[in-house]
Amino acid sequence: MARYFELSAPPQGLAADLGPGGHRVAALLHALSARPPSGSHTPGEVEGMPVRQVEDVPAALLDRVDPGWLAWLESRRSEARARLVADGREDRLELAEHVAMLVATPRLEPAEPGDGDALAMSGAILWLLGTLVATSLADDRDDALADLVGHGWWPVGPVDGALLVAPLGLPGRPRGTPPISRVPPEDSRDLPGRSRHG
Amino acid sequence: MPQTLTQDVPDAAAAHALGEEYVTALGKIITSHVRNEAAGAAVFDEPSISLAPTPREKWLACRMAMEEYGHHLKFNKLANELGLADAHNRAPLSVFDYQVESWTGYVMTKAIVDLAEVVLMEDLCECSYLPLRKLCRSLMPEERFHVGFGATTAKQLAADPAVHERLRSSAHHLIEMTLPFFGRSDSRNNEIFRRWGIKRLTNDESRAEFVRRTRVLLCDELGLDFPEVETRWHGTSS
Numbered sequence: 543m544a545r546y547f548e549l550s551a552p553p554q555g556l557a558a559d560l561g562p563g564g565h566r567v568a569a570l571l572h573a574l575s576a577r578p579p580s581g582s583h584t585p586g587e588v589e590g591m592p593v594r595q596v597e598d599v600p601a602a603l604l605d606r607v608d609p610g611w612l613a614w615l616e617s618r619r620s621e622a623r624a625r626l627v628a629d630g631r632e633d634r635l636e637l638a639e640h641v642a643m644l645v646a647t648p649r650l651e652p653a654e655p656g657d658g659d660a661l662a663m664s665g666a667i668l669w670l671l672g673t674l675v676a677t678s679l680a681d682d683r684d685d686a687l688a689d690l691v692g693h694g695w696w697p698v699g700p701v702d703g704a705l706l707v708a709p710l711g712l713p714g715r716p717r718g719t720p721p722i723s724r725v726p727p728e729d730s731r732d733l734p735g736r737s738r739h740g
Numbered sequence: 741m742p743q744t745l746t747q748d749v750p751d752a753a754a755a756h757a758l759g760e761e762y763v764t765a766l767g768k769i770i771t772s773h774v775r776n777e778a779a780g781a782a783v784f785d786e787p788s789i790s791l792a793p794t795p796r797e798k799w800l801a802c803r804m805a806m807e808e809y810g811h812h813l814k815f816n817k818l819a820n821e822l823g824l825a826d827a828h829n830r831a832p833l834s835v836f837d838y839q840v841e842s843w844t845g846y847v848m849t850k851a852i853v854d855l856a857e858v859v860l861m862e863d864l865c866e867c868s869y870l871p872l873r874k875l876c877r878s879l880m881p882e883e884r885f886h887v888g889f890g891a892t893t894a895k896q897l898a899a900d901p902a903v904h905e906r907l908r909s910s911a912h913h914l915i916e917m918t919l920p921f922f923g924r925s926d927s928r929n930n931e932i933f934r935r936w937g938i939k940r941l942t943n944d945e946s947r948a949e950f951v952r953r954t955r956v957l958l959c960d961e962l963g964l965d966f967p968e969v970e971t972r973w974h975g976t977s978s
Contacts, residue, residue, distance in 0.1 A: 545820075547813050547814070547816060547817035547820070548813075548817070601796045604795050604796050604799065605794050605795050605796050607795050609795075612795065612798075616790070643806055643809060643810070644813070647806055647807075647810055655881035655882065655885065656881060656884070656885045656888070658800065658885075658889075661799075661800055661803045661804075661885070662796045662799040662800050662803065663799070664799075664803050665798075665799035665800055665801070665802035665803030665804075665806070666795070666798075666799040666802070668802055668803060668806050669789070669798075669799065669802040
């Protein structure tokens with residue numbers, strides 16, 4: 543297996559090295575490393591839930607994410623990993639996770655070291671990426687959550703029946719910085735959560 | 741002990757120019773970190789993600805696992821630049837035999853085992869080999885956050901009488917398991933490290949600093965007693 547210590551983008555030939563689903567992993571990581579501007583696209587609905595954009599994800603909001611959804615993601619991750627191991631592709635999974643970690647960790651670095659909220663957001667995104675890497679390799683099919691990440695959004699999870707999405711670069715944003723406004727102030731009555739479609 | 745090296749060693753070529761003993765000594769330090777940072781991520785951090793009681797704590801555990809793995813890679817890069825043999829040929833330290841079976845156990849590994857790492861790394865922040873000095877200085881904010889997370893969360897847990905005994909048991913066990921982490925009292929390696937300016941402290945001085953800080957944590961901050969321990973260690977007989 544190739545030995546990488548630092549990467550700012552997926553290495554040349556990663557998709558082929560990974561085999562089935564590898565092009566999806568590579569696309570996910572290219573999108574992440576390209577720092578796409580958030581807000582270019584969000585679907586109206588994902589998995590039957592309206593999508594709601596938020597500009598910040600404080601700890602109190604993070605703790606309100608539906609635990610059932612997190613458990614569902616956890617089981618998807620475990621099942622995908624188990625299938626890859628059973629198929630003799632454990633080394634491909636390891637390579638994909640290694641590259642994902644190298645590409646994503648600097649991209650998700652908090653602006654202030656020791657900012658617990660930003661570190662928690664960063665950890666949540668890293669965990670989600672680990673899940674999407676495994677499911678992309680194992681399933682090799684379109685995935686609405688991977689699509690959101692590909693467009694610069696972090697699917698935070700369902701809160702009060704809506705799927706919250708936040709800018710993928712949020713952990714790196716200096717805390718206390720005013721959120722980037724994308725809607726007129728009169729529509730921002732629900733900040734930090736703001737419904738776009740619901 | 742002969743005079744300590746006082747000059748800075750800017751890169752791998754300069755390290756090799758100083759001779760085999762210097763490179764071998766550096767190699768022992770660096771490859772130990774390569775192994776143990778990976779072991780910490782794999783044995784303590786990654787399995788603990790699923791033990792976290794809240795999403796926020798789960799994500800923090802995930803972030804810390806990635807940081808520990810990142811530290812492993814950064815030390816591995818240094819090893820590679822120095823042309824060192826594969827660091828994975830030897831087993832990680834015995835403290836990684838500790839089985840994390842609960843969130844409380846994990847929290848205490850961050851407060852105690854990561855504190856041992858901070859004590860060692862603080863010494864290396866003055867190392868004569870500049871790439872290692874710079875790396876350790878760059879990693880200190882993350883390592884200190886891990887320890888701070890462990891200590892802060894342990895204080896919250898200590899407020900619950902139902903968790904008190906589990907907290908105490910984990911703390912005592914981990915402190916006893918971590919003492920050998922600093923090496924033997926009569927270590928020939930440590931003498932060489934100090935002669936070459938790689939380290940400043942003896943193993944016993946580092947161990948005593950670890951004991952001092954963990955005593956503050958347990959006795960002053962968590963309201964626990966401190967295990968009877970020696971600050972000298974002469975190795976196992978096996």
